[in-house]
Amino acid sequence: MSTIEIPYVSKPRPDTGLVNAKLGIWLFLASEVMLFGGLFSAYVLLRIGAEIWPEGVSILNVPLATLNTVVLISSSITMVMAWASLVRRDINKYRFYNYITIACGLIFLVVKYFEYSAKLHHGLFPSESTFLAIYFTLTGLHVLHVIGGMLVLAYLQFIGSKMWNTDPARFTGRVECAGLFWHLVDLVWIFLFPTLYLM
Amino acid sequence: MADTTITEEKKSEVSHEEHHEELSFLRKYIFSTDHKMIGIQYTITGGLFLFFGFGLMMLMRWSLAYPDQPLPILGFLVGNNGIMTPDTYNTFGAMHGTIMVFMGVVPLAFGAFGNFVLPLQIGAVDMAFPKINAFSYWCLFVGGVIMLASFFLPEGAAKSGWTSYAPLADIDIGLGQTFWLVGMIFLITSSLMGSINFIVTAIQLRAPGMTYMRLPFFVWTQLVTAVLLLLAFPPLEAAGLLQLMDRVAGTSFFLPTGLVISGEVADISGGGSPLLWQHLFWFLAHPEVYVLILPAMGIVTEVITNNARKPVFGYKLMVYSLIFLGFMSFSVWAHHMFMTGMGTTLNAFFQTTTMIISVPSVIILSCLFLTLWGGSIRFNTPMLFALGFLPMFGIGGLTGLPLGLSASDIHLHDTLYVIGHFHYVVAPGTLFGLFAGIYYWFPKVSGRLMNETLGKLHFWGTLIFMNLVFFPMLIQGMAGINRRLHDGGASYADATAIIDPGFYSHAANYLYLNKWMSMSAWALGLVQIIFLVNLLWSIKKGKKVGRNPWNATTVEWAAPSPPGHGNFESAVEVYNGPYEYSVPGAAKDFSPQFEKGAST
Numbered sequence: 001m002s003t004i005e006i007p008y009v010s011k012p013r014p015d016t017g018l019v020n021a022k023l024g025i026w027l028f029l030a031s032e033v034m035l036f037g038g039l040f041s042a043y044v045l046l047r048i049g050a051e052i053w054p055e056g057v058s059i060l061n062v063p064l065a066t067l068n069t070v071v072l073i074s075s076s077i078t079m080v081m082a083w084a085s086l087v088r089r090d091i092n093k094y095r096f097y098n099y100i101t102i103a104c105g106l107i108f109l110v111v112k113y114f115e116y117s118a119k120l121h122h123g124l125f126p127s128e129s130t131f132l133a134i135y136f137t138l139t140g141l142h143v144l145h146v147i148g149g150m151l152v153l154a155y156l157q158f159i160g161s162k163m164w165n166t167d168p169a170r171f172t173g174r175v176e177c178a179g180l181f182w183h184l185v186d187l188v189w190i191f192l193f194p195t196l197y198l199m
Numbered sequence: 200m201a202d203t204t205i206t207e208e209k210k211s212e213v214s215h216e217e218h219h220e221e222l223s224f225l226r227k228y229i230f231s232t233d234h235k236m237i238g239i240q241y242t243i244t245g246g247l248f249l250f251f252g253f254g255l256m257m258l259m260r261w262s263l264a265y266p267d268q269p270l271p272i273l274g275f276l277v278g279n280n281g282i283m284t285p286d287t288y289n290t291f292g293a294m295h296g297t298i299m300v301f302m303g304v305v306p307l308a309f310g311a312f313g314n315f316v317l318p319l320q321i322g323a324v325d326m327a328f329p330k331i332n333a334f335s336y337w338c339l340f341v342g343g344v345i346m347l348a349s350f351f352l353p354e355g356a357a358k359s360g361w362t363s364y365a366p367l368a369d370i371d372i373g374l375g376q377t378f379w380l381v382g383m384i385f386l387i388t389s390s391l392m393g394s395i396n397f398i399v400t401a402i403q404l405r406a407p408g409m410t411y412m413r414l415p416f417f418v419w420t421q422l423v424t425a426v427l428l429l430l431a432f433p434p435l436e437a438a439g440l441l442q443l444m445d446r447v448a449g450t451s452f453f454l455p456t457g458l459v460i461s462g463e464v465a466d467i468s469g470g471g472s473p474l475l476w477q478h479l480f481w482f483l484a485h486p487e488v489y490v491l492i493l494p495a496m497g498i499v500t501e502v503i504t505n506n507a508r509k510p511v512f513g514y515k516l517m518v519y520s521l522i523f524l525g526f527m528s529f530s531v532w533a534h535h536m537f538m539t540g541m542g543t544t545l546n547a548f549f550q551t552t553t554m555i556i557s558v559p560s561v562i563i564l565s566c567l568f569l570t571l572w573g574g575s576i577r578f579n580t581p582m583l584f585a586l587g588f589l590p591m592f593g594i595g596g597l598t599g600l601p602l603g604l605s606a607s608d609i610h611l612h613d614t615l616y617v618i619g620h621f622h623y624v625v626a627p628g629t630l631f632g633l634f635a636g637i638y639y640w641f642p643k644v645s646g647r648l649m650n651e652t653l654g655k656l657h658f659w660g661t662l663i664f665m666n667l668v669f670f671p672m673l674i675q676g677m678a679g680i681n682r683r684l685h686d687g688g689a690s691y692a693d694a695t696a697i698i699d700p701g702f703y704s705h706a707a708n709y710l711y712l713n714k715w716m717s718m719s720a721w722a723l724g725l726v727q728i729i730f731l732v733n734l735l736w737s738i739k740k741g742k743k744v745g746r747n748p749w750n751a752t753t754v755e756w757a758a759p760s761p762p763g764h765g766n767f768e769s770a771v772e773v774y775n776g777p778y779e780y781s782v783p784g785a786a787k788d789f790s791p792q793f794e795k796g797a798s799t
Contacts, residue, residue, distance in 0.1 A: 004324045004765040008403050020327040020403050027395045031433045038437030038479055042452070045475050127449030130470040134452075137444050 010170035019170075025177040029184050032145075036188050039141070043134050043195065054131050056197040059124065061115055065197045068111050069189065075104030076186045079179045086172040091164050094175070098157050101182070105150040112143055135196050142192060145185045152178045232329035233764060237336050238315030239644065244336075245306035248343060250727070252298035255291045257724050262288055264717035266686030288685035289358035290375070294346070296361025297379065300487065301386050302343050304629055308494035309390070309428070310339065312636055313397055313421045315644065319755035319762065320415050322406025322771035322793070327399040335393040342385030349378035360683070362484070365453030365476040369445045370460055380443045387436045394425035394432075401425075406754065408773035412518070413792065415753045415777040416511065419518050420497030423525040424490050431486035431529070438479035445471075452476075474539055481532035489528045491625055492592070493521070495632025496563060499585040502635045503567055505751045506582040507574030508788055510778040513566045520559035527556040537605040538612045546605040553603035560596055564589065580654030584635035587662050591631060595623030598673060613683075616676025619669050627665045634661070634730075641734075642748045646760040647741030653733040660726030667719035671712040678709045687713040750789045752779055757793040 012019050047053050056062075082097035119132070126136040156171075156178055163171040231237060261270050262283040274281020283291075318326055326332045349356040354373025357363065368376050401414070401422045414422075441452040449467070453476045456469030504511040511517065533541060533549040567589060576582065598620040601607040611617065634657075641649050680688035692707035747756040754773065758766050771793050779790035 006325060006327060006329070006404070008327075013403050016402060018403070020399050023403060024328060024395050024399045027398055027429060028391075031391055031395075031429050034430050035433035035437055038434030038482070039441075041434075042437065042441060042475055042479065045472060045478070046452070046470070049472050050470050125449070126444060127451075127468060129468050130451060133444065133448075133450035133468075136448070137441065137450070137452075141440065 010167055010173065019173050021173055021177050025180050029180060032184055032188075036138075036141075036191075039134075039138055040191070040195070043138070046130055046134060050130060054129070056131075056199060059131070060135070060197050061118065062197050064111055064115055065193055068108050069193050071104050071107050071111070072186045072189050075101045075108075076183055078104065079182050083172070083175050083179050086164075086168075086175055089168070091161070095157065095161070098153060098175075102150055102153050102157065105146055105153070108146060109143065112139070138192055138196065142185070142188055145188070149178070149182050149185050152181070230333060232325075232333050234314050234318050234326045234329065234332060235644075235762060235766075237332050238311050238313075240336050241306045241310035241314055241339070244340065244343065245303055245311055248298050249303035249307065252295050252303050253724065253727075255295045255298070257720055258283070259288060259291050259295070260717035260720045262685050263687035264714045266689055283685065285685040286355070286358060289360075289683070290350075290355045292683060293357045293360050293363075293379075294350070297346065297357070297383075299625075300361060300491065301383070302339070302346065304491050304625065304633075305390065305487075306339055307633055308491065308629060309397075309421070309424055310336070310393060312417075312494055312498065312633070312640075313393075313424075316636075316640060316755060317397060317418055317421050318400060318404065319643070319758055319766060320418050320753050321401060321404060321409055322754045322757075322767065322773060323400060323404035324765045324767070326396050327403055328396050331392050332396050335389045335396065338385050338389035338392065342382045342389060345378055345382035345385065349375050349382070352378065362480055363442065363476075364480075365442065365445070365471075365473045366455070366458060368476075369442060369453050370465070377443070377446050380439050380446070383439050384436060387432045387439070390428045390432055394428040397421055397425040398429070406771045406773050409754075409792075412515065413773055413776050415497075416500040416514065416517060416521075417494075417497035419521055420493040420500075423521050424493045427486040427490050427493075427525055427528060431483045431490075434479050435483035438476055438483075441479075442476065474536075474541075477536050477539060478533070481535045482529075485532040485535065486525075486528045488621075488624070489524065491629050493525075495588065495592075495629040495636075498632045498636035498639070499588045500567060501751075501753065502581045502585040502639050503570055504778045504780065505639075505749050506577045506579065506585070507571050508577070508780045509570055509574040510776075510780055511566065512569035512572075513562075514776070514778065517563050517566050520562040524556060524559040524563075527552065527559070531556050534603050534605075534608075537608045543605075550603055550605050554600075557596065557600065557603070564593060564596070579638075580649065580651055580658060581635045581639035583655065583658045584631045584638065587658065588628060588631040588635065591623060591627035591662075591665075595620060595625075595628050598623060610679075611676060613681060614676035615672040615680050615682050615688075618682050619672030619676055622669045622672070626669065627662070631661075634658075637734075639749070640755075641737065641741075642744050643755060643758075643760050643762070645738055645741065646743060647737055648744055648748060649737040649741055650733050653729055653736075657726060657729045657733065660729065661723065664719045664723035664726060668716050668723060671709075671716050675706075675709045675712055678706050680706045680709065747791075750787075752789050752791045753777055754791075754793050756791065 006020070007013070008018075008020050010019065016023070078097045078100040082094045082101060085091075085093035085097060124132055126133045156175055160174065161171065163174070227233075228236065231240070258270070258273065258276060267282055269281035270277060270283065271281075277283045277287050279287070314326070314332065318324070346356070352374050354375055356375045357368070357371070357379035359368035359371055359376060363376065363379065401418055405414075441450075444450045445452050445454065451467045451469050451471040453473050454465065454467050454469060454471045455473060458465045458467065458469065500511060500517070531549060531552045533545060534553045537546050537549075571586075598616070602611055602617060602620060638649055638654055641647070675688070676682075681691055684691060687710065688706055689710060692710060744760065746758065746760050748760075749756070754771055757771055759768070772795070773792045774795050775790060775792055777792060779785075779792075781788045782790050
């Protein structure tokens, strides 16, 4: 059945200099930018139209969010280290750094859980105000992206890394693509944090 | 002893083979990753939805022609003793739009033709990501099932129009609108994954020698369509998520402060903006219009240049116009919103961009007309549909100009004129392109030609009845008859006469057209039976043909008909441009891209 071979899966096409997956992930990231771009423009329009708009500091927990920012940025660094280890053909180091990245994602989710439950405990539901509505929607969608990224990283850590023995170039490419997605998730948070918490 | 063991072994071999066959049936026809099979899956699914959406409209046309009278024979479909209530009419209207646009035409024009033809035309073995390709199709399938399931909800399916304008859609009771939103998220995911796949395939998997300026125009249209889907759909997904939050979590993204529902101030936090929905929606839905029309333009270009036996006029001009059109389509969306009170400055901006975007479409259409000039034209069925496309799309485009200027739009907004305009673009426009494509590539899919006599009958019937359905809409619209009225404007026209008995009831004088339009719509439905019969008959009994029945130049005709797994027997190389017809001094009147030295 699958006897045919798709070209440029692990070796770049000479005239474009890209493997298929890398072009694919960049296009996917473009669509993600448009998704969050749409939501951010919704935020701008709603805020301009609002008579009163609460300051994020007065409702949200800035220290916890700062901690989360540090955690996510660190995870981006370990993500790059994981990929760089593979380029240097060191699978064990890759596994080590990838563990840390997944752990950072987990810390982020736990902190977020405490933030959410504190809000809900104080009766601050999305239906309370437009600010809370956009806060829950934007961060909720971001959390979904973190979970999605962690699932991919976990797959590459355990099942997916078998490919290292058969096609190391392709596996490195996969880790790079996962890394690009993870950086976007990180970047979205870097925009979310000042927009919601500080401004 | 020995004999029995052998027979047992044989038996087990046989059963093993049967088992293998069973597996491969599932892998081959259901969960296939082959782009051709996925293309056929898209064709069947999209085609069925198209007929279903048309069926809804044929029922609605009864209510328009004979309002509040029981539907004969098929009354059980609408309940209420066969009398269609305004609510049912609204449901059918909303679902007709949704099904036709997102589940009928996009899967056919983009999913089906793109999947089947694009890899073949660039000389690729398959799509770049075959598994994601299958995933795209199954997302469409799930989204479609959710949409269909919503008809069986106690309060029925979504009924706030295919545009789902807030706050109406936000406060609609029942689960219909929620199902619509969840279904849409699946459909959007399907299109997003598909578009990534198409772009990567067209850029990465081109055969050696297939430079960008040697790509068939069809591939270019699919590429631009994919970019539009990729960048325009996510904002609608964002809008869908916000509306889902409004409906499920009780937020007020699209609900303004002090909203009054049924005479009572709603218990909401307020502060939302209904206009925000319109902006996000049309930011998708205007590029979506080009998603609907561009693939059809691509198909028509292939068919016309092949049957005029001439190179297409101004290939590069067409490609650049196409790219410019794709780019501009992101900056015209608010011409759907002239009447929302955005202000004259924004209106002026968007009507200017709208006038600008009409230029590249006119260039492409003119190039196609000029391709015919001096050609030795073959009038076969695909060519007839392609030729029909040109004036029909022309009417669709030209009737759009008065809508694109805010001064004349004030009069025409929300009348049947709008319906007439965009149906001319999509029905005799896009659908003619798709029919042309089906007749043109059917030999590649099945190895057989479709019947010409039935095809010509189908063409003339469709052409006549489509015009009889849609042209009166333009007249009724200019008379001021509103769209979305379940009685076709009867009560509306009478109301004017009641206020002032001596008043010449303008709209009332054109209501008689409703009956004619409905009859034509049903006749149009009957004519499509000819097409179905032709399609099914030709699969088994059509005239057998070889690889290149149309004497065409593009690469898909180098593959066997139907192409096997992996498409080509040997690797393809491309030596010249896509439309080298009637090259002076050449041995035959077509010089295929895949034949070395064919054009010298």
